[in-house]
Amino acid sequence: MNMAEQKMDETKAAGAAAEWIDGETKVLEAPGDHGAELRLWLRLLTCSTLVETEVRRRLREEFDSTLPRFDLMAQLERASDGMVLGEVSKRMMVSPGNITVLVERLAESGHISRTTSPTDRRVQIIALTPFGRAEFEKMAAAHAGWIADLFGRLSTKDGAVLLDELAKLKRSIVGSLGKAGKPA
Amino acid sequence: MNMAEQKMDETKAAGAAAEWIDGETKVLEAPGDHGAELRLWLRLLTCSTLVETEVRRRLREEFDSTLPRFDLMAQLERASDGMVLGEVSKRMMVSPGNITVLVERLAESGHISRTTSPTDRRVQIIALTPFGRAEFEKMAAAHAGWIADLFGRLSTKDGAVLLDELAKLKRSIVGSLGKAGKPA
């Protein structure tokens, strides 16, 4: 079976509404001697994109929500005293401007509250409302089930090995980013 | 060192322009017994987000380009006879409507050409122009170097183990998606 056929077979196995074609094979023509890293990167990206796309689809269909909103609520779930926008931005790894709009929408829908800090009028403090917390708990339970299902065919041993190897990869990435800039 | 301190230490190691705070620890409160899968998912997501964000930043700063444009050009790079929009959409794992706009922009900038199929007037065929191909080769070479650098602290053995474990994870994901829908 040639590569194109193998690729199409994998596509057929996927039940997602929109058919997708696996892009990992384009790495073959990578310049120089970087085939191994590129292949690793594409596979990492393919895995995370598949999961993310499916999670987004289910959040929309089952809860009429979005992944960024879910993520923001997850940040607030453990912060019973609320959180400032700057910290939310850092934890979600997105720009402050994006947080402003996300917060606006969640405030409008009643999921979170926002107040100005009593000690610094530049600072906004946001927190889940009781309604928001209840909604989040339902989404979080469903989300955990989806992830368990998607990852469920992986053996416990393979899962542990993968977790450990991803930790090493993460240290490589963070280390590389660190050397390019100066520590915070 | 408590968890918050450990988290801050990792943040300090990162040299990205915007400070980020590692979100992996929020998994601790996962409902039920799904902590392991959620932890794995968050780490996978953190790794791919870190790399993607850095690649986007460098493409913008060094080539005044974007990741979707680079990705589209990568699809076309091996298709010397061009490619139809529907296949591009599948390979890039994005909706057809998005491809329409991306193609429009790359055509305007002279990187790709678009023609109507001689045999089916619904179908558009796009291909890299000579200019586009030259630009892509420069970006691809740089991109490969960036990925090699980001992944470079991972040993060859660890890289091979990770690639293999990600293949297993991918099969779990694809298998799970498959059972939820019907094959294409």
Next chain:
DNA sequence: ACGAATAATTTTAAGCTTGAAGTTTTTCGA
């Protein structure tokens, strides 16, 4: 006391993305 520097968020313009509806074309079955 006061002006400059810094900080936190908001606003802006530009780009990407989705799903659904719309348009045009081709295919298919009666």
Next chain:
DNA sequence: TCGAAAAACTTCAAGCTTAAAATTATTCGT
């Protein structure tokens, strides 16, 4: 032959995302 169904792409509304500029507030040094 012809109308319905399907296909390929485009358009649309809504949401997300970035970096940079703008606004408001606080801090700091003289």
